[in-house]
Amino acid sequence: MELLENRIKEEGLVLPGGVLKVDSFLNHQVDAKLMMEMGKEFARLFADKGIQRILTIEASGISMALTTALVLNVPFVFARKKASVLMSEPAYVEDVYSFTKQETAHITVLKKFLPAGEKVLIIDDFLANGEAALGMARIVEKAGSTVAGIGIAIEKAFQKGHSRLIEAGYHLEALASIASLEDGKVTFTKK
Ligand code: 5GP
Numbered sequence: 422m423e424l425l426e427n428r429i430k431e432e433g434l435v436l437p438g439g440v441l442k443v444d445s446f447l448n449h450q451v452d453a454k455l456m457m458e459m460g461k462e463f464a465r466l467f468a469d470k471g472i473q474r475i476l477t478i479e480a481s482g483i484s485m486a487l488t489t490a491l492v493l494n495v496p497f498v499f500a501r502k503k504a505s506v507l508m509s510e511p512a513y514v515e516d517v518y519s520f521t522k523q524e525t526a527h528i529t530v531l532k533k534f535l536p537a538g539e540k541v542l543i544i545d546d547f548l549a550n551g552e553a554a555l556g557m558a559r560i561v562e563k564a565g566s567t568v569a570g571i572g573i574a575i576e577k578a579f580q581k582g583h584s585r586l587i588e589a590g591y592h593l594e595a596l597a598s599i600a601s602l603e604d605g606k607v608t609f610t611k612k
Contacts (some may be wrong), residue, residue: 422596435605451484460488463572466594470569473539481546500528513563517556520549537565548573551582578610
């Protein structure tokens with residue numbers, strides 16, 4: 422998606438350890454118009470999948486899951502990363518190791534917000550080693566639903582998440598695909 426690639430080129434900061442910082446439009450300050458365009462693009466890419474619900478993870482997946490849900494006219498739910506007294510009802514919980522925080526989170530979704538038998542689209546901001554996406558996929562499958570697709574804003578194709586998701590048989594779409602962050606430079610995957 423050219424619009425997103427241009428923003429990454431203009432505002433993305435490459436940090437040590439293969440991390441891209443995009444906090445001026447996605448991870449801290451959020452560009453709502455860009456999120457709307459990304460939602461339209463996700464909706465277009467998964468238009469023929471019969472999506473009935475969207476699952477994402479807090480915090481940065483929420484803005485793009487919201488706009489995708491608006492366009493597809495379906496509900497969306499986000500997995501929480503921390504348990505809370507508000508989450509004392511029956512829940513699906515999966516361990517997910519965070520690439521950026523370097524700690525394991527118990528990601529949690531209340532069962533009542535993931536009915537069985539639905540086609541679910543998983544959305545997230547970044548794909549690195551695939552931990553978050555695979556954790557959400559396990560939750561969808563435990564709920565008795567189907568992962569109809571995985572939509573990622575920015576995938577880092579040089580990490581193993583891309584191949585893990587493809588090998589697991591999921592339909593993966595990334596709006597921007599980064600081949601390398603070497604020498605502090607963003608190089609996109611050739612289309
Ligand atoms: P994975 O679970 O695929 O290993 O990593 C994806 C998760 O880690 C995303 O939800 C995102 O929050 C975070 N993440 C991974 N790599 C990056 C990165 O380069 N930049 C930012 N901002 N977040 C990242």
